[in-house]
Amino acid sequence: MLSLADTMHNMKIVADHKIPFLSGAFESTADMIYMPGKSISRNDIADADALIIRTRTNCNSELLSGTNIRCIASATIGYDHIDTDYCETHNIYWTNAPGCNANSVKQYIASALACIIQQEKKCFSELTIGIIGAGHVGSRVEAMAKSLGINTLVNDPPRERKEGAKGFVDLDTLISQSDVITLHVPLTLKGINKTFHMANEAFFTKMKPDSWFINTSRGEVTDTKSLVEVLKNKQLAGAMIDVWENEPHISIELLQHATLATPHIAGYSLDGKANGTAMSVRAVSRYFKLGKDHWSPESIQEPEQADIYVNLEDKTPEQIFCQLALHTYNIKQDSDKLRSAPETFEKQREDYPVRREPPAFTVHLDQTHEPSTLIAKTLGFNI
Numbered sequence: 349m350l351s352l353a354d355t356m357h358n359m360k361i362v363a364d365h366k367i368p369f370l371s372g373a374f375e376s377t378a379d380m381i382y383m384p385g386k387s388i389s390r391n392d393i394a395d396a397d398a399l400i401i402r403t404r405t406n407c408n409s410e411l412l413s414g415t416n417i418r419c420i421a422s423a424t425i426g427y428d429h430i431d432t433d434y435c436e437t438h439n440i441y442w443t444n445a446p447g448c449n450a451n452s453v454k455q456y457i458a459s460a461l462a463c464i465i466q467q468e469k470k471c472f473s474e475l476t477i478g479i480i481g482a483g484h485v486g487s488r489v490e491a492m493a494k495s496l497g498i499n500t501l502v503n504d505p506p507r508e509r510k511e512g513a514k515g516f517v518d519l520d521t522l523i524s525q526s527d528v529i530t531l532h533v534p535l536t537l538k539g540i541n542k543t544f545h546m547a548n549e550a551f552f553t554k555m556k557p558d559s560w561f562i563n564t565s566r567g568e569v570t571d572t573k574s575l576v577e578v579l580k581n582k583q584l585a586g587a588m589i590d591v592w593e594n595e596p597h598i599s600i601e602l603l604q605h606a607t608l609a610t611p612h613i614a615g616y617s618l619d620g621k622a623n624g625t626a627m628s629v630r631a632v633s634r635y636f637k638l639g640k641d642h643w644s645p646e647s648i649q650e651p652e653q654a655d656i657y658v659n660l661e662d663k664t665p666e667q668i669f670c671q672l673a674l675h676t677y678n679i680k681q682d683s684d685k686l687r688s689a690p691e692t693f694e695k696q697r698e699d700y701p702v703r704r705e706p707p708a709f710t711v712h713l714d715q716t717h718e719p720s721t722l723i724a725k726t727l728g729f730n731i
Contacts, residue, residue, distance in 0.1 A: 362393050363400040366698055367423050369625045369645035370400065377638050393417055400628050403429045419635045423624035425449055425615060428535045441635055445627040447484035449620030451705050451728065453564050454488040455677050456614035457530060458727060460562055460588045462673040464528060465666050472497040472666060478526030482507060486532035495726040501526055506541055523554040535566035549574040558585045564614040567592040572599050579605035590614040596693040603690055608683040611696040619705040622648055651704035657712045665719050672727055676706055
């Protein structure tokens, strides 16, 4: 760790210009250079001390060798764009923002479930959801599903090895018994926890023919060709895809056959972005001792229609859930945008509109109703 006195002189930070709320955080202590993340080159960071990035900046030897970079902070939950071995070998401190957008992805899954429930016209108790990966995101999805009364199966081998078998099932059991399968795993290319192409031909052929597949983790966890094939042959009820192999050059065939398709924005709530930025600012501050270890954005834009009025007359719990989940985020709108202009995948991410999470909203029930109150609280709303 370096002292403020050591870093005040000539301190330089290069940052992705699309990281929200970052402007103004370090200007009093460093020269800030903002630029498109995918355009950051070795020349741009040759004399920089730190990088604050998103997933579009690949931090590998090609970018980092010969530079003065000592600290990399990614304002994202994933970090497969950082060559961690290279960084550790060359004494470059790196950090990501684990869990920063977990509630945002939970919000996305709630919207996806609402769409499935509306189409299938099933009760919560008639559904089984299989959650692969129960970390920051998956554990929140699990808690939500259990609270709603949805039967829940969880597969997480790393956690199972640490904690024991209780509460977990093997992958084959989960695949064969789930009505909805949702992936929440990191991209791991090799080793005992390999997830690359986890969802492959064998995976899909084991799924129930009327089941749903959701991927909000990483595109490369799914073998695109195999998924397209089972969707073409109508072996699944449908698929909801937010992450893609070869982003931003996505498979048009998968786009056409997926039930809902979005441009890698499941975690793109304004709340999640603010959390990621705050975690990155604090990490850089701690490393260089800049005195901003508790920094937070000053204000976050309020949502439109922050008050939700629910008429409970003749409504089932499932209908109330769908109304609330789709009020704060309707996945169909993002899907329609991507289908209409897939070539603007990256621009749709870069210019994503304001989306606030449920805690920014207040639910007004027209009568006291314990099940409805539980649903609202489970989703994170104020009552």
